[in-house]
Amino acid sequence: MPNKVYSLKAKLSSHLNVARQVYRDFRLYDLGSYALNRLTPKAGYNVEKHLAYGLKARQRFDLYRTAQPLTHRPLIVFVHGGAWMHGDKRDYQFIGEAFAREGYDVVIPNYHLAPEYIFPHYVDDLHLLLDYLQASSHRLQISVENIVLMGHSAGAFNVMSAVYYPKQHKSERLANIRAIIGLAGPYHFDYKDDPLCADAFDQSVPYQQVMPLYFVQPQPVKHYLFIAEKDTIVGHFNSHDLDRVLKQHGNHSHVISIPKLGHITIVGSLSSLFSRFFPTKSKVLWALEDAFK
Template identity: 75%
Template structure:
């Protein structure tokens, strides 16, 4: 009996240490993104901030315009992570700069956060943004016919759910050329999850929420990035989604990024550090692959 109690205490201690490390990782990322943005070049692109796509204060986006846009005028919509609990578009200036200099216009959005707003509120925000971009393309001087949805972590879940959740009928899927998911959680049980349980209705089974269960045939191309050292989101999420996408006749491509973890995979997209890692070059390859197809 004492042996079992001791074993339980050891397991509990290990679990608490893991949670503490995950919390530190998120706080470290907050500091890291602040430092990245402070060092991000301010030249080579134009940016408009705090543009509205809805009436609520969190329904805002920043638009980074390339000064040398590609001929087909692709538009990347980036959705941040943060376990649906925190994060802000202002932390991702480095994303806008990094891809605007490559010829892409970039939208970086805010959305409603948990626990005040739970699923599917933040998916509805993305639908609202996409409809706004498509309806206001001329006014915004953008091309919304060649959209790429790119999300990190919770943001990757959001972009995949925007396309495949049953409530996604309100958007024009034909204009979404590709989805790029960075370390996304697409197929997991959030029941009593110590990090993100507050982002979901605990009375609703995950099988009624996860995009894995709603995949259908689509012309959109899918590029699923896995960080080799990710200790927060299990690799099985991307492997499971890749399998079901292909079973439904979709394009899907798994891309493994060595050396990086759950947080650093997005930080490595910064033009300050992208030459040291494979992430940005692989994202650019995925973008080129999507538009040549």
């Protein structure tokens, strides 16, 4: 019995240490993203903020339009991370700028957060957004013929789950999605009593009934799974397991490892201020070009 108690305490202590580290990382990232956004160039794109895609307060998005005079511009929908409990679209202006200046229109939405809202609410928000963009493309002056879903961390889970989902889809919802780009995404993990995100899921529902890995079907969508080499939050097995299952179903999948970066810094490295020092943005741009071959 003493050994079991000691083992339980050690495990709990380990979980708490991880939770504290993530909390510190997110707080530091909030400060970092604030600084990034303050220094982000304002030329080369236009932005409309706080557009509604639903009736609730968190169902809002920012739209970054490229200033490049292109027709049928691809549309990136970027979903932020934050363990499904934290994060806001306002912190990701640097993402909108980074890709709008490259010729893409970019949508960055908010979505409902835990613990008040749990799975599948935040994925349902993304479905609602996609339906809204499809119905409102003319008024918004965007093209929805070529959509790329991109997300970081929990946002990567959301975009993958938008396609591989326990419920049946409207066929038109997925018709124009050309690619999914996941940055450090958790696609295959047991959230039971997880110190970071247990409150984002119904603990009575087994993870096999939720994780997108278990709902993969043959799709023409191209998948680009980014791994941060120094990630201590999301295990690399998430991307490797999903890559294996995608290929088993005949789907396109490509795993891309970014050296020297961690779970938070991989998304920060997309900023125009830092992208010259890290390969993340160039690899994402390669994936975007590859997706439309």
